[in-house]
Amino acid sequence: MATTAVPTDRLRFGRPAGFAQTARRDAWWIEPVLTLVGLGSFVVYATWAALQGKFYYIGNLLSPFYSPEIWGPSPHAMFGPQPAWLPWPSFLPFSAAILVLAIPGNFRLTCYYYRGAYYKAFWADPPACGVGEPARGSYLGERTLPLVMQNVHRYFLYGAILVWFFLVHDVWKAVWFLQADGTEALGLSVGGVVLAVNVVLLWFYCTGCHSLRHLIGGRLKVFSKHPMQHMAWKVVTWLNCRHKLFAWCSLFSVGFSDIYVRLCAMGVWHDLRLFMI
């Protein structure tokens, strides 16, 4: 019978362990690393793309990062070019994306799924379940500023649903092609498919939201008195169980949609027309 001394930080019973200390033997670090790389690359790319202010549209295609285009140089702009009265920092090129990205950006930032994922991956709080955290002075959680603001997630949900309708409108515009005689004809190109798939995935992501699940019916104590709300709650619950899946799929599709439109606009890719009616 051999004896192995146990490092005291493994037997802490209420005292913090050292960073990454654990008796787990599985590759617990894979998930936080994938989250770090996945979310990190998206944030870097989205910030870069939003700051460009160009190559975000071509013909009937508009990048979802720039939609709705309130003001801007493209024919998709709702109110024409940047108005003279709108203050804009001189070191930044004018970009319609900056005016709208705060809504979907904060929607994802305050999403319950992403919160749990980035607290682990970016803050190591904890790095993974049952794995020691880096030494920190205090722990405040989501009780105080700034993180208490996560509680307004439902307002970003309302904003995101509004933006979603603009993206549906963009898909509608993407299936109308300008003809040589100046008329428009219905058709479909790969770009239209890309934008449409993106809109579907975003809808599944938005409607699996925990706040929506609560507001649409989860808040009720007695479902049987509200059969319609109960039904809606069940549908949202089904999507909510797959929220992580749709969070990642829609993150990828929205990034890819921008890349697709950008490369077409830059002339790297050509938007292949599938058929015309």
Place this chain on the structure above:
Amino acid sequence: MAQATFQIFRGDSKGGALQTYTTDVGEGMVALDCVHQIQAESAPDLAVRWNCKAGKCGSCSAEVNGRPRLLCMTRMADLPEGEPVRIEPMHTFPLLRDLVTDVSWNYGVKKKIAKFAPRKPDAADGSWRMQQEDIDRVQEFRKCIECYLCQDVCHVLRDHAKHDEFAGPRFFVYTAALEMHPIDTGDRIDAVKDEQNIGYCNITKCCTTVCPEGITITDNAIIPLKERVADKHYDPLLWLARKLGIGDGETGAGA
């Protein structure tokens, strides 16, 4: 019959060490069987708490290879072969001896939660009428066997030792069962925010991962409670609606 090596924590609150034992492992054996066999063969004074050996009493909670688990539900066949099996007591509660911890802190937390407050009976015989769809959510929570593995893994307790302020996932499940109960009239939302301090939970879902009863603790209990707290304390439109007396009185009820 294959032999397996175990590293089992022996000691008390003053200190201890992992001790290595070997024992035969037969088909269908679980970690608790092995611990009992080791007790019988070489360590008669090894302390381990158990009762049902069926995953229903919640007594045999421990950490196997760093993962909070019920010893009686941990099949040896599911553990990596040829590696020593490391068994430690739960880290989040004071150690009594060997694999036994003092979980009585949890009993105190439960006592502070406002009790079930049913409305007046629906029938003259003192009974109530409820529909199945109204109690589905609560029935999931009633599966809890109070093993406290979720409390053990929760970093708010495990790493930040907020035992004095934070109720922990088990008691969010308990509170959610009361808050979602169709005949309950209580309102525990202020307490969820200010006494149970649900805001410490950063929804990392570790509690859900370890629950041996498969209760979806974070998604079905904690987040719905966080949303109820948001209804009552962080939603300006609902605040206004309550002031104006608009709404069905269910969202942020009792405000």
